[in-house]
Amino acid sequence: MSLAINPMTAATQALTALSGSGVGTSSTSASGAGAAATPFSDLMTDAIGQVNQLDNQAHAAVEGLMSGSGVDVHQAMIATQKASMAFEMALAVRNKAVQAYQQVVGMQF
Numbered sequence: 001m002s003l004a005i006n007p008m009t010a011a012t013q014a015l016t017a018l019s020g021s022g023v024g025t026s027s028t029s030a031s032g033a034g035a036a037a038t039p040f041s042d043l044m045t046d047a048i049g050q051v052n053q054l055d056n057q058a059h060a061a062v063e064g065l066m067s068g069s070g071v072d073v074h075q076a077m078i079a080t081q082k083a084s085m086a087f088e089m090a091l092a093v094r095n096k097a098v099q100a101y102q103q104v105v106g107m108q109f
Contacts, residue, residue: 044093047090047093048090050086051083051086051087051090054079054082054083054086055083055086055087057079057082057083058076058079058080058082058083060079061075061076061079061080062076062079062080064076
């Protein structure tokens with residue numbers, strides 16, 4: 001069983017893309033170099049998809065362990081921990097986004 005998705009790498013890539021694009025939906029980067037920026041919604045959709053894929057892999061590993069189809073305890077535990085860490089990171093990003101939204105709503109112009 002191959003667990004190729006690393007949640008920390010995915011999060012780092014997403015944050016790097018966000019910092020380079022200025023979190024906007026424009027087609028150029030913040031520095032004006034002309035590189036295409038990825039919209040925030042696409043980054044979030046991709047990250048949620050990766051969390052879902054890790055969760056599915058963890059479920060498959062646990063089912064394989066329970067059915068005795070060649071998955072050992074270590075693989076199942078690693079898969080469940082990866083899924084758990086990815087979910088916790090996604091939850092932290094969501095909480096920060098909600099907090100930022102609440103700060104923007106609370107601003108006085």
